[in-house]
Amino acid sequence: MDNLLELIKWEKLILAMKETIYMTSISVIATFLIGLLLGLLLFLTAKGNMWENKLVNSIISVIVNVFRSIPFIILIVLLIPFTKILVGTMLGANAALPALIIGAAPFYARMVEIALREIDRGVIEASQSMGANNGHIIFKVLIPESMPALISGITVTAISLVGFTAMAGVIGAGGLGHFAYLEGFQRNNSVVTAAATVAILIVVFIIQFIGDYFTKITDKR
Amino acid sequence: MTMISIKKVQKIYPSPKGQVKAVDNVNLEINEGEIFGVIGYSGAGKSTLIRMLNGLELPTEGTVVVANNEVSKIKGSKLRKARQEISMIFQHFNLLWSRTVRQNISFPLEIAGVSKTERKKRVDELIKLVGLEGREDAYPSQLSGGQKQRVGIARALANNPKVLLCDEATSALDPQTTDAILDLLVDINSRLGLTIVLITHEMHVIRKICHRVAVMEEGKVVEMGPVLDVFKNPQEQITKRFVQQVTEPEETKETTRHLHEKYPEGKVVQLSFVGDTADQPLITQLIRKHDITVNILQGKISHTQNGSYGTLFIHLDGPKGEVEKAIAFINTHQVGVEVIANG
Numbered sequence: 214m215d216n217l218l219e220l221i222k223w224e225k226l227i228l229a230m231k232e233t234i235y236m237t238s239i240s241v242i243a244t245f246l247i248g249l250l251l252g253l254l255l256f257l258t259a260k261g262n263m264w265e266n267k268l269v270n271s272i273i274s275v276i277v278n279v280f281r282s283i284p285f286i287i288l289i290v291l292l293i294p295f296t297k298i299l300v301g302t303m304l305g306a307n308a309a310l311p312a313l314i315i316g317a318a319p320f321y322a323r324m325v326e327i328a329l330r331e332i333d334r335g336v337i338e339a340s341q342s343m344g345a346n347n348g349h350i351i352f353k354v355l356i357p358e359s360m361p362a363l364i365s366g367i368t369v370t371a372i373s374l375v376g377f378t379a380m381a382g383v384i385g386a387g388g389l390g391h392f393a394y395l396e397g398f399q400r401n402n403s404v405v406t407a408a409a410t411v412a413i414l415i416v417v418f419i420i421q422f423i424g425d426y427f428t429k430i431t432d433k434r
Numbered sequence: 435m436t437m438i439s440i441k442k443v444q445k446i447y448p449s450p451k452g453q454v455k456a457v458d459n460v461n462l463e464i465n466e467g468e469i470f471g472v473i474g475y476s477g478a479g480k481s482t483l484i485r486m487l488n489g490l491e492l493p494t495e496g497t498v499v500v501a502n503n504e505v506s507k508i509k510g511s512k513l514r515k516a517r518q519e520i521s522m523i524f525q526h527f528n529l530l531w532s533r534t535v536r537q538n539i540s541f542p543l544e545i546a547g548v549s550k551t552e553r554k555k556r557v558d559e560l561i562k563l564v565g566l567e568g569r570e571d572a573y574p575s576q577l578s579g580g581q582k583q584r585v586g587i588a589r590a591l592a593n594n595p596k597v598l599l600c601d602e603a604t605s606a607l608d609p610q611t612t613d614a615i616l617d618l619l620v621d622i623n624s625r626l627g628l629t630i631v632l633i634t635h636e637m638h639v640i641r642k643i644c645h646r647v648a649v650m651e652e653g654k655v656v657e658m659g660p661v662l663d664v665f666k667n668p669q670e671q672i673t674k675r676f677v678q679q680v681t682e683p684e685e686t687k688e689t690t691r692h693l694h695e696k697y698p699e700g701k702v703v704q705l706s707f708v709g710d711t712a713d714q715p716l717i718t719q720l721i722r723k724h725d726i727t728v729n730i731l732q733g734k735i736s737h738t739q740n741g742s743y744g745t746l747f748i749h750l751d752g753p754k755g756e757v758e759k760a761i762a763f764i765n766t767h768q769v770g771v772e773v774i775a776n777g
Binding site for chain 1: 488490511513514515516517518520521522524526528529530531532533541542544545546573574575589593
Protein backbone atom coordinates (compact mmCIF):
# COMPACT_ATOMS: atom_id res chain seq x y z
CA MET A 214 0.00 0.00 0.00
CA ASP A 215 2.78 2.43 0.97
CA ASN A 216 4.53 1.60 -2.25
CA LEU A 217 1.43 2.34 -4.25
CA LEU A 218 0.91 5.72 -2.63
CA GLU A 219 4.53 6.58 -3.18
CA LEU A 220 3.88 6.30 -6.89
CA ILE A 221 1.69 9.40 -6.69
CA LYS A 222 3.33 12.80 -6.87
CA TRP A 223 1.19 14.42 -4.20
CA GLU A 224 2.34 17.96 -4.81
CA LYS A 225 1.44 17.69 -8.47
CA LEU A 226 -1.93 16.16 -7.64
CA ILE A 227 -2.78 18.96 -5.20
CA LEU A 228 -1.69 21.57 -7.74
CA ALA A 229 -3.82 19.90 -10.43
CA MET A 230 -6.83 19.82 -8.09
CA LYS A 231 -6.35 23.51 -7.34
CA GLU A 232 -6.28 24.26 -11.07
CA THR A 233 -9.45 22.27 -11.61
CA ILE A 234 -11.19 24.09 -8.78
CA TYR A 235 -9.97 27.42 -10.14
CA MET A 236 -11.23 26.75 -13.68
CA THR A 237 -14.53 25.39 -12.41
CA SER A 238 -15.22 28.27 -10.00
CA ILE A 239 -14.47 31.07 -12.45
CA SER A 240 -16.43 29.42 -15.24
CA VAL A 241 -19.38 28.62 -12.93
CA ILE A 242 -19.64 32.26 -11.86
CA ALA A 243 -19.45 33.53 -15.44
CA THR A 244 -21.84 30.83 -16.67
CA PHE A 245 -24.33 31.74 -13.95
CA LEU A 246 -24.32 35.43 -14.92
CA ILE A 247 -24.36 34.95 -18.69
CA GLY A 248 -26.81 32.03 -18.54
CA LEU A 249 -29.14 33.98 -16.26
CA LEU A 250 -29.09 36.94 -18.61
CA LEU A 251 -29.73 34.79 -21.69
CA GLY A 252 -32.37 32.74 -19.88
CA LEU A 253 -34.18 35.87 -18.76
CA LEU A 254 -34.10 37.25 -22.29
CA LEU A 255 -35.39 33.95 -23.67
CA PHE A 256 -38.23 33.97 -21.15
CA LEU A 257 -39.15 37.64 -21.36
CA THR A 258 -39.19 37.80 -25.16
CA ALA A 259 -41.30 34.63 -25.46
CA LYS A 260 -44.93 34.80 -26.54
CA GLY A 261 -47.26 36.36 -23.99
CA ASN A 262 -44.51 37.78 -21.78
CA MET A 263 -43.40 41.30 -20.90
CA TRP A 264 -40.98 41.94 -23.77
CA GLU A 265 -42.60 39.69 -26.36
CA ASN A 266 -40.36 39.91 -29.44
CA LYS A 267 -40.25 37.06 -31.90
CA LEU A 268 -37.09 38.21 -33.69
CA VAL A 269 -34.92 38.63 -30.57
CA ASN A 270 -36.29 35.39 -29.16
CA SER A 271 -35.45 33.40 -32.30
CA ILE A 272 -31.95 34.88 -32.57
CA ILE A 273 -31.05 34.03 -28.96
CA SER A 274 -32.69 30.66 -29.31
CA VAL A 275 -30.63 29.77 -32.38
CA ILE A 276 -27.36 30.92 -30.78
CA VAL A 277 -28.10 28.92 -27.63
CA ASN A 278 -29.02 25.80 -29.57
CA VAL A 279 -25.94 25.95 -31.81
CA PHE A 280 -23.46 26.34 -28.98
CA ARG A 281 -25.23 23.77 -26.87
CA SER A 282 -25.01 21.21 -29.67
CA ILE A 283 -21.29 21.45 -30.47
CA PRO A 284 -19.34 18.74 -28.62
CA PHE A 285 -17.07 20.41 -26.12
CA ILE A 286 -13.82 18.94 -27.44
CA ILE A 287 -14.62 20.40 -30.87
CA LEU A 288 -15.68 23.71 -29.39
CA ILE A 289 -12.25 24.12 -27.75
CA VAL A 290 -10.54 23.60 -31.10
CA LEU A 291 -12.93 25.95 -32.90
CA LEU A 292 -12.32 28.64 -30.31
CA ILE A 293 -8.50 28.51 -30.48
CA PRO A 294 -8.14 31.72 -32.53
CA PHE A 295 -10.67 33.53 -30.32
CA THR A 296 -8.92 32.35 -27.15
CA LYS A 297 -5.51 33.40 -28.49
CA ILE A 298 -6.77 36.93 -29.07
CA LEU A 299 -8.47 37.07 -25.69
CA VAL A 300 -5.93 35.34 -23.41
CA GLY A 301 -2.81 35.47 -25.57
CA THR A 302 -1.97 31.78 -25.20
CA MET A 303 -3.51 28.34 -25.60
CA LEU A 304 -1.85 26.91 -22.49
CA GLY A 305 -2.80 27.09 -18.82
CA ALA A 306 -6.02 27.35 -16.86
CA ASN A 307 -7.02 30.80 -18.08
CA ALA A 308 -6.88 29.67 -21.68
CA ALA A 309 -9.59 27.10 -20.94
CA LEU A 310 -12.04 29.65 -19.54
CA PRO A 311 -13.53 31.10 -22.76
CA ALA A 312 -14.36 27.66 -24.10
CA LEU A 313 -15.74 26.48 -20.76
CA ILE A 314 -18.01 29.51 -20.41
CA ILE A 315 -19.18 29.51 -24.03
CA GLY A 316 -19.85 25.77 -23.78
CA ALA A 317 -21.79 25.92 -20.51
CA ALA A 318 -23.68 29.23 -20.57
CA PRO A 319 -26.16 28.25 -23.34
CA PHE A 320 -26.87 24.99 -21.52
CA TYR A 321 -27.59 26.90 -18.32
CA ALA A 322 -29.63 29.53 -20.19
CA ARG A 323 -32.13 26.81 -21.17
CA MET A 324 -32.33 25.67 -17.57
CA VAL A 325 -32.99 29.24 -16.46
CA GLU A 326 -35.72 29.58 -19.06
CA ILE A 327 -37.39 26.38 -17.86
CA ALA A 328 -37.13 27.52 -14.22
CA LEU A 329 -38.77 30.85 -15.04
CA ARG A 330 -41.56 29.18 -16.98
CA GLU A 331 -42.43 27.21 -13.85
CA ILE A 332 -43.39 30.41 -12.02
CA ASP A 333 -47.13 30.80 -11.61
CA ARG A 334 -48.35 33.43 -14.07
CA GLY A 335 -50.82 34.58 -11.44
CA VAL A 336 -47.96 35.80 -9.25
CA ILE A 337 -46.53 37.92 -12.07
CA GLU A 338 -50.00 39.25 -12.77
CA ALA A 339 -50.55 40.05 -9.09
CA SER A 340 -47.30 42.02 -9.09
CA GLN A 341 -48.41 43.93 -12.17
CA SER A 342 -51.74 44.66 -10.50
CA MET A 343 -49.77 46.29 -7.65
CA GLY A 344 -48.04 48.58 -10.10
CA ALA A 345 -44.71 46.75 -10.33
CA ASN A 346 -42.39 47.77 -13.18
CA ASN A 347 -40.22 45.34 -15.14
CA GLY A 348 -37.26 45.79 -12.79
CA HIS A 349 -39.41 44.91 -9.78
CA ILE A 350 -40.76 41.88 -11.56
CA ILE A 351 -37.32 40.59 -12.60
CA PHE A 352 -35.48 41.19 -9.33
CA LYS A 353 -38.26 40.78 -6.77
CA VAL A 354 -40.40 38.11 -8.41
CA LEU A 355 -38.79 36.12 -11.23
CA ILE A 356 -35.35 35.52 -9.70
CA PRO A 357 -36.36 34.91 -6.04
CA GLU A 358 -39.33 32.74 -7.01
CA SER A 359 -37.21 30.49 -9.25
CA MET A 360 -34.15 30.43 -6.96
CA PRO A 361 -34.24 26.71 -6.00
CA ALA A 362 -34.43 25.71 -9.66
CA LEU A 363 -31.71 28.22 -10.58
CA ILE A 364 -29.44 26.76 -7.91
CA SER A 365 -30.07 23.12 -8.78
CA GLY A 366 -29.52 24.05 -12.44
CA ILE A 367 -26.15 25.69 -11.75
CA THR A 368 -25.19 22.65 -9.66
CA VAL A 369 -25.77 20.33 -12.61
CA THR A 370 -23.97 22.75 -14.90
CA ALA A 371 -21.02 23.01 -12.49
CA ILE A 372 -20.65 19.24 -12.46
CA SER A 373 -20.61 19.17 -16.26
CA LEU A 374 -18.02 21.93 -16.13
CA VAL A 375 -15.74 19.73 -14.00
CA GLY A 376 -15.96 17.18 -16.81
CA PHE A 377 -15.24 19.91 -19.37
CA THR A 378 -12.15 21.04 -17.46
CA ALA A 379 -10.80 17.49 -17.63
CA MET A 380 -11.25 17.52 -21.39
CA ALA A 381 -9.68 20.94 -21.64
CA GLY A 382 -6.80 19.55 -19.55
CA VAL A 383 -5.92 16.99 -22.18
CA ILE A 384 -5.08 19.70 -24.67
CA GLY A 385 -2.98 21.67 -22.22
CA ALA A 386 -5.16 23.60 -19.80
CA GLY A 387 -3.80 21.90 -16.69
CA GLY A 388 -5.94 20.51 -13.88
CA LEU A 389 -6.82 16.96 -12.96
CA GLY A 390 -7.61 15.87 -16.52
CA HIS A 391 -4.21 16.99 -17.66
CA PHE A 392 -2.60 15.30 -14.67
CA ALA A 393 -4.38 11.99 -15.26
CA TYR A 394 -3.53 12.03 -18.96
CA LEU A 395 0.10 13.10 -18.69
CA GLU A 396 1.21 11.43 -15.47
CA GLY A 397 -1.16 8.48 -15.55
CA PHE A 398 -2.00 7.44 -19.07
CA GLN A 399 1.14 8.55 -20.91
CA ARG A 400 3.47 7.03 -18.30
CA ASN A 401 1.33 3.94 -17.94
CA ASN A 402 0.81 4.62 -14.22
CA SER A 403 -2.73 3.52 -13.46
CA VAL A 404 -2.44 4.40 -9.75
CA VAL A 405 -2.08 8.05 -10.69
CA THR A 406 -5.08 7.83 -13.01
CA ALA A 407 -7.12 6.31 -10.19
CA ALA A 408 -5.99 9.00 -7.76
CA ALA A 409 -6.94 11.74 -10.23
CA THR A 410 -10.35 10.10 -10.66
CA VAL A 411 -10.90 10.04 -6.91
CA ALA A 412 -9.89 13.69 -6.71
CA ILE A 413 -12.41 14.61 -9.45
CA LEU A 414 -15.12 12.64 -7.64
CA ILE A 415 -14.38 14.53 -4.43
CA VAL A 416 -14.75 17.86 -6.26
CA VAL A 417 -18.04 16.69 -7.80
CA PHE A 418 -19.44 15.48 -4.48
CA ILE A 419 -18.57 18.75 -2.77
CA ILE A 420 -20.33 20.71 -5.52
CA GLN A 421 -23.38 18.45 -5.29
CA PHE A 422 -23.48 18.79 -1.52
CA ILE A 423 -23.25 22.59 -1.57
CA GLY A 424 -25.85 22.80 -4.37
CA ASP A 425 -28.32 20.54 -2.57
CA TYR A 426 -27.89 22.49 0.65
CA PHE A 427 -28.67 25.85 -0.94
CA THR A 428 -31.54 24.42 -3.02
CA LYS A 429 -33.07 23.14 0.18
CA ILE A 430 -32.76 26.30 2.25
CA THR A 431 -34.12 28.54 -0.50
CA ASP A 432 -37.12 26.30 -1.20
CA LYS A 433 -39.99 27.51 1.00
CA ARG A 434 -42.77 25.88 -1.03
CA MET B 435 -69.97 59.97 -6.02
CA THR B 436 -69.17 57.65 -8.89
CA MET B 437 -65.98 55.69 -8.31
CA ILE B 438 -66.06 53.43 -11.33
CA SER B 439 -67.71 54.07 -14.64
CA ILE B 440 -67.74 51.58 -17.46
CA LYS B 441 -69.15 52.89 -20.72
CA LYS B 442 -70.04 50.83 -23.79
CA VAL B 443 -67.24 48.41 -23.11
CA GLN B 444 -66.55 45.58 -25.50
CA LYS B 445 -63.81 42.99 -25.44
CA ILE B 446 -63.39 40.88 -28.54
CA TYR B 447 -60.89 38.04 -28.76
CA PRO B 448 -59.85 36.56 -32.05
CA SER B 449 -60.27 32.80 -32.16
CA PRO B 450 -59.92 30.15 -34.84
CA LYS B 451 -63.72 30.02 -35.18
CA GLY B 452 -64.03 33.77 -35.58
CA GLN B 453 -64.34 36.52 -33.05
CA VAL B 454 -65.45 35.87 -29.49
CA LYS B 455 -67.21 38.63 -27.63
CA ALA B 456 -66.07 38.13 -24.05
CA VAL B 457 -67.68 41.37 -22.92
CA ASP B 458 -70.50 42.81 -24.96
CA ASN B 459 -71.58 46.44 -24.59
CA VAL B 460 -71.45 46.70 -20.81
CA ASN B 461 -72.37 49.92 -19.01
CA LEU B 462 -71.92 50.19 -15.24
CA GLU B 463 -71.66 52.93 -12.65
CA ILE B 464 -70.34 51.94 -9.25
CA ASN B 465 -70.51 54.38 -6.37
CA GLU B 466 -67.88 55.23 -3.82
CA GLY B 467 -68.09 52.99 -0.75
CA GLU B 468 -70.31 50.46 -2.47
CA ILE B 469 -69.88 46.69 -2.48
CA PHE B 470 -70.81 45.71 -6.00
CA GLY B 471 -71.10 42.08 -7.07
CA VAL B 472 -70.97 40.59 -10.53
CA ILE B 473 -72.34 37.06 -10.77
CA GLY B 474 -72.25 34.68 -13.69
CA TYR B 475 -71.24 31.19 -14.67
CA SER B 476 -67.72 30.57 -15.94
CA GLY B 477 -67.27 32.00 -19.40
CA ALA B 478 -69.82 34.76 -18.82
CA GLY B 479 -67.12 37.42 -19.18
CA LYS B 480 -67.04 38.58 -15.57
CA SER B 481 -63.36 37.79 -15.18
CA THR B 482 -62.47 39.78 -18.28
CA LEU B 483 -64.65 42.64 -17.04
CA ILE B 484 -62.95 42.91 -13.63
CA ARG B 485 -59.49 42.67 -15.21
CA MET B 486 -60.30 45.69 -17.34
CA LEU B 487 -60.77 47.71 -14.16
CA ASN B 488 -57.03 47.66 -13.41
CA GLY B 489 -55.80 47.49 -16.97
CA LEU B 490 -54.72 43.84 -16.94
CA GLU B 491 -56.98 43.63 -19.99
CA LEU B 492 -57.74 46.47 -22.36
CA PRO B 493 -61.21 46.92 -23.82
CA THR B 494 -61.51 46.63 -27.59
CA GLU B 495 -63.97 49.49 -27.41
CA GLY B 496 -65.40 51.79 -24.76
CA THR B 497 -63.97 53.54 -21.74
CA VAL B 498 -63.20 52.45 -18.20
CA VAL B 499 -62.70 55.15 -15.58
CA VAL B 500 -61.67 54.16 -12.06
CA ALA B 501 -60.95 56.72 -9.32
CA ASN B 502 -60.64 59.47 -11.93
CA ASN B 503 -58.12 57.53 -13.99
CA GLU B 504 -59.06 56.47 -17.48
CA VAL B 505 -57.62 52.99 -17.05
CA SER B 506 -58.50 51.97 -20.59
CA LYS B 507 -56.24 54.68 -21.99
CA ILE B 508 -53.29 55.39 -19.68
CA LYS B 509 -50.03 53.46 -20.02
CA GLY B 510 -46.61 53.00 -18.47
CA SER B 511 -45.78 54.73 -15.21
CA LYS B 512 -49.16 56.50 -15.09
CA LEU B 513 -50.95 53.16 -15.23
CA ARG B 514 -48.62 51.70 -12.60
CA LYS B 515 -49.31 54.65 -10.32
CA ALA B 516 -53.07 54.26 -10.85
CA ARG B 517 -52.85 50.55 -10.06
CA GLN B 518 -51.63 51.37 -6.57
CA GLU B 519 -55.08 52.81 -5.96
CA ILE B 520 -56.91 49.86 -7.50
CA SER B 521 -55.74 46.70 -5.84
CA MET B 522 -56.83 43.16 -6.41
CA ILE B 523 -57.17 39.85 -4.59
CA PHE B 524 -57.27 36.51 -6.36
CA GLN B 525 -58.91 33.10 -6.21
CA HIS B 526 -55.54 31.37 -5.83
CA PHE B 527 -54.09 34.13 -3.63
CA ASN B 528 -50.97 34.58 -5.82
CA LEU B 529 -48.61 35.13 -2.92
CA LEU B 530 -44.84 34.98 -3.36
CA TRP B 531 -43.87 31.68 -1.76
CA SER B 532 -40.29 32.84 -1.32
CA ARG B 533 -41.42 35.57 1.08
CA THR B 534 -42.83 35.43 4.59
CA VAL B 535 -46.22 36.91 5.49
CA ARG B 536 -44.52 40.14 6.54
CA GLN B 537 -42.42 40.33 3.37
CA ASN B 538 -45.41 39.57 1.17
CA ILE B 539 -47.41 42.41 2.69
CA SER B 540 -44.36 44.64 2.39
CA PHE B 541 -44.03 43.92 -1.36
CA PRO B 542 -46.48 46.55 -2.70
CA LEU B 543 -44.91 49.10 -0.33
CA GLU B 544 -41.48 48.33 -1.79
CA ILE B 545 -42.95 48.88 -5.24
CA ALA B 546 -44.39 52.21 -4.12
CA GLY B 547 -40.99 53.24 -2.76
CA VAL B 548 -41.98 53.49 0.90
CA SER B 549 -39.03 53.75 3.34
CA LYS B 550 -38.04 50.75 5.42
CA THR B 551 -39.20 52.13 8.79
CA GLU B 552 -42.52 53.27 7.30
CA ARG B 553 -42.99 49.84 5.73
CA LYS B 554 -42.49 48.04 9.01
CA LYS B 555 -45.03 50.26 10.74
CA ARG B 556 -47.62 49.86 8.00
CA VAL B 557 -47.13 46.07 7.81
CA ASP B 558 -47.70 45.76 11.56
CA GLU B 559 -50.97 47.71 11.24
CA LEU B 560 -52.13 45.55 8.36
CA ILE B 561 -51.30 42.30 10.13
CA LYS B 562 -53.47 43.44 13.01
CA LEU B 563 -56.25 44.59 10.66
CA VAL B 564 -56.59 41.19 9.00
CA GLY B 565 -56.01 39.21 12.20
CA LEU B 566 -52.73 37.49 11.42
CA GLU B 567 -50.85 38.30 14.61
CA GLY B 568 -48.34 35.60 15.47
CA ARG B 569 -48.02 34.38 11.87
CA GLU B 570 -45.82 37.25 10.61
CA ASP B 571 -42.78 35.11 9.91
CA ALA B 572 -44.57 32.10 8.42
CA TYR B 573 -44.20 31.28 4.74
CA PRO B 574 -47.34 30.93 2.59
CA SER B 575 -46.86 27.14 2.44
CA GLN B 576 -47.36 27.03 6.20
CA LEU B 577 -50.70 28.86 6.08
CA SER B 578 -54.28 27.65 5.56
CA GLY B 579 -56.33 28.90 2.62
CA GLY B 580 -58.15 31.45 4.75
CA GLN B 581 -54.91 32.78 6.19
CA LYS B 582 -53.42 33.05 2.70
CA GLN B 583 -56.36 35.13 1.58
CA ARG B 584 -55.92 37.35 4.65
CA VAL B 585 -52.35 37.97 3.53
CA GLY B 586 -53.72 38.72 0.06
CA ILE B 587 -56.15 41.25 1.54
CA ALA B 588 -53.50 42.88 3.73
CA ARG B 589 -51.20 43.12 0.71
CA ALA B 590 -53.98 44.66 -1.36
CA LEU B 591 -54.71 47.27 1.32
CA ALA B 592 -51.07 48.24 1.88
CA ASN B 593 -51.03 51.36 -0.30
CA ASN B 594 -54.44 52.62 0.91
CA PRO B 595 -56.29 51.91 -2.32
CA LYS B 596 -59.64 53.43 -3.21
CA VAL B 597 -60.94 50.31 -4.91
CA LEU B 598 -60.54 46.63 -4.08
CA LEU B 599 -61.20 44.12 -6.84
CA CYS B 600 -61.98 40.56 -5.76
CA ASP B 601 -61.51 37.96 -8.48
CA GLU B 602 -63.40 34.89 -7.17
CA ALA B 603 -61.66 35.59 -3.87
CA THR B 604 -63.55 32.98 -1.88
CA SER B 605 -64.08 30.30 -4.52
CA ALA B 606 -61.15 28.18 -3.31
CA LEU B 607 -62.21 28.32 0.34
CA ASP B 608 -64.50 26.13 2.44
CA PRO B 609 -67.89 27.60 3.53
CA GLN B 610 -66.79 28.64 7.02
CA THR B 611 -63.60 30.30 5.82
CA THR B 612 -65.59 31.97 3.04
CA ASP B 613 -67.88 33.54 5.64
CA ALA B 614 -64.94 34.73 7.74
CA ILE B 615 -63.30 36.35 4.71
CA LEU B 616 -66.59 37.95 3.65
CA ASP B 617 -67.03 39.36 7.17
CA LEU B 618 -63.54 40.82 6.91
CA LEU B 619 -64.42 42.45 3.57
CA VAL B 620 -67.59 44.01 5.03
CA ASP B 621 -65.56 45.23 8.00
CA ILE B 622 -62.95 46.82 5.72
CA ASN B 623 -65.66 48.36 3.58
CA SER B 624 -67.36 50.04 6.53
CA ARG B 625 -64.16 50.99 8.35
CA LEU B 626 -62.14 52.32 5.44
CA GLY B 627 -64.97 53.32 3.10
CA LEU B 628 -63.34 51.26 0.39
CA THR B 629 -65.25 50.54 -2.83
CA ILE B 630 -65.31 46.79 -3.44
CA VAL B 631 -66.06 45.05 -6.73
CA LEU B 632 -66.27 41.30 -6.60
CA ILE B 633 -67.00 38.62 -9.11
CA THR B 634 -68.29 35.21 -8.14
CA HIS B 635 -70.45 32.33 -9.22
CA GLU B 636 -71.87 31.86 -5.73
CA MET B 637 -75.11 33.70 -4.91
CA HIS B 638 -74.29 33.18 -1.26
CA VAL B 639 -71.43 35.67 -1.57
CA ILE B 640 -73.65 38.25 -3.27
CA ARG B 641 -76.40 37.77 -0.68
CA LYS B 642 -74.05 38.10 2.26
CA ILE B 643 -72.08 41.23 1.44
CA CYS B 644 -73.15 43.03 -1.74
CA HIS B 645 -75.27 46.16 -1.94
CA ARG B 646 -75.92 45.88 -5.65
CA VAL B 647 -75.49 43.04 -8.10
CA ALA B 648 -75.13 42.65 -11.86
CA VAL B 649 -75.89 39.32 -13.48
CA MET B 650 -73.80 38.45 -16.52
CA GLU B 651 -74.51 35.98 -19.27
CA GLU B 652 -72.62 35.61 -22.56
CA GLY B 653 -70.75 38.85 -22.06
CA LYS B 654 -73.82 40.95 -21.37
CA VAL B 655 -75.21 42.35 -18.14
CA VAL B 656 -78.73 40.89 -18.22
CA GLU B 657 -79.99 42.15 -14.90
CA MET B 658 -78.84 44.67 -12.33
CA GLY B 659 -80.13 46.23 -9.13
CA PRO B 660 -80.04 46.30 -5.33
CA VAL B 661 -79.50 42.78 -4.02
CA LEU B 662 -82.82 42.62 -2.13
CA ASP B 663 -84.81 43.68 -5.22
CA VAL B 664 -83.11 41.07 -7.32
CA PHE B 665 -83.87 38.44 -4.70
CA LYS B 666 -87.47 39.54 -4.37
CA ASN B 667 -88.20 39.78 -7.98
CA PRO B 668 -85.72 38.11 -10.31
CA GLN B 669 -86.57 38.80 -13.95
CA GLU B 670 -84.31 36.61 -16.02
CA GLN B 671 -84.21 32.82 -15.97
CA ILE B 672 -80.52 32.82 -15.07
CA THR B 673 -81.12 35.19 -12.15
CA LYS B 674 -83.89 32.94 -10.86
CA ARG B 675 -81.48 30.04 -10.93
CA PHE B 676 -78.90 31.99 -8.94
CA VAL B 677 -81.51 33.15 -6.40
CA GLN B 678 -82.63 29.55 -5.97
CA GLN B 679 -79.06 28.66 -4.99
CA VAL B 680 -79.67 30.36 -1.66
CA THR B 681 -83.43 30.47 -1.12
CA GLU B 682 -84.47 27.08 -2.33
CA PRO B 683 -82.28 24.18 -1.35
CA GLU B 684 -82.10 21.20 -3.69
CA GLU B 685 -84.16 18.94 -1.47
CA THR B 686 -87.20 21.24 -1.35
CA LYS B 687 -88.76 19.98 -4.54
CA GLU B 688 -88.32 16.42 -3.46
CA THR B 689 -89.81 17.11 -0.04
CA THR B 690 -92.88 18.84 -1.45
CA ARG B 691 -93.50 16.08 -3.95
CA HIS B 692 -93.14 13.51 -1.22
CA LEU B 693 -95.54 15.36 1.06
CA HIS B 694 -98.01 15.86 -1.68
CA GLU B 695 -98.15 12.11 -2.15
CA LYS B 696 -98.61 11.68 1.56
CA TYR B 697 -101.32 14.34 1.88
CA PRO B 698 -103.21 14.34 -1.39
CA GLU B 699 -105.69 16.79 0.13
CA GLY B 700 -105.05 20.54 0.51
CA LYS B 701 -102.41 22.79 -1.05
CA VAL B 702 -98.65 23.21 -0.83
CA VAL B 703 -97.86 26.91 -0.79
CA GLN B 704 -94.62 28.86 -1.03
CA LEU B 705 -94.54 32.11 0.95
CA SER B 706 -91.92 34.78 0.29
CA PHE B 707 -91.12 37.39 2.91
CA VAL B 708 -89.18 40.55 2.24
CA GLY B 709 -87.73 43.03 4.70
CA ASP B 710 -89.94 43.76 7.73
CA THR B 711 -92.67 41.27 6.83
CA ALA B 712 -90.22 38.51 7.65
CA ASP B 713 -90.79 39.22 11.33
CA GLN B 714 -94.64 38.99 11.52
CA PRO B 715 -96.37 36.11 13.39
CA LEU B 716 -98.29 35.22 10.24
CA ILE B 717 -98.69 31.50 10.81
CA THR B 718 -100.20 31.99 14.27
CA GLN B 719 -102.78 34.42 12.88
CA LEU B 720 -103.52 32.05 10.02
CA ILE B 721 -104.41 29.20 12.34
CA ARG B 722 -106.39 31.35 14.76
CA LYS B 723 -108.55 32.95 12.08
CA HIS B 724 -109.16 29.97 9.82
CA ASP B 725 -110.31 26.44 10.38
CA ILE B 726 -107.30 24.84 8.74
CA THR B 727 -104.25 22.82 9.60
CA VAL B 728 -100.83 24.22 8.72
CA ASN B 729 -97.88 21.95 8.25
CA ILE B 730 -94.49 23.66 7.85
CA LEU B 731 -92.42 21.80 5.30
CA GLN B 732 -89.36 23.91 4.93
CA GLY B 733 -88.24 27.45 5.55
CA LYS B 734 -85.25 29.69 5.27
CA ILE B 735 -84.49 33.32 5.92
CA SER B 736 -81.56 34.95 4.14
CA HIS B 737 -80.03 38.20 5.32
CA THR B 738 -78.74 40.59 2.69
CA GLN B 739 -76.94 43.92 3.16
CA ASN B 740 -80.22 45.76 2.52
CA GLY B 741 -82.74 43.61 4.41
CA SER B 742 -83.96 40.07 4.97
CA TYR B 743 -85.52 37.77 2.49
CA GLY B 744 -87.19 34.49 3.36
CA THR B 745 -89.17 31.64 1.91
CA LEU B 746 -91.43 29.22 3.70
CA PHE B 747 -93.07 26.14 2.30
CA ILE B 748 -96.31 25.13 4.05
CA HIS B 749 -99.03 22.60 3.49
CA LEU B 750 -102.60 23.86 4.09
CA ASP B 751 -105.55 21.57 4.59
CA GLY B 752 -109.13 22.12 5.78
CA PRO B 753 -112.81 22.34 4.74
CA LYS B 754 -113.56 23.45 1.21
CA GLY B 755 -113.22 27.21 0.77
CA GLU B 756 -111.24 27.71 3.97
CA VAL B 757 -107.89 27.09 2.27
CA GLU B 758 -108.68 29.68 -0.43
CA LYS B 759 -109.72 32.17 2.23
CA ALA B 760 -106.50 31.56 4.11
CA ILE B 761 -104.47 32.24 0.96
CA ALA B 762 -106.38 35.46 0.38
CA PHE B 763 -105.62 36.43 3.99
CA ILE B 764 -101.89 35.89 3.46
CA ASN B 765 -102.06 38.03 0.34
CA THR B 766 -103.25 41.01 2.39
CA HIS B 767 -100.04 40.87 4.43
CA GLN B 768 -97.59 41.84 1.68
CA VAL B 769 -96.28 38.34 1.61
CA GLY B 770 -95.76 36.62 -1.73
CA VAL B 771 -97.85 33.48 -2.20
CA GLU B 772 -97.37 30.85 -4.82
CA VAL B 773 -99.36 27.62 -4.90
CA ILE B 774 -97.00 24.85 -5.83
CA ALA B 775 -99.24 21.79 -5.63
CA ASN B 776 -103.02 21.56 -5.59
CA GLY B 777 -104.88 18.83 -3.79
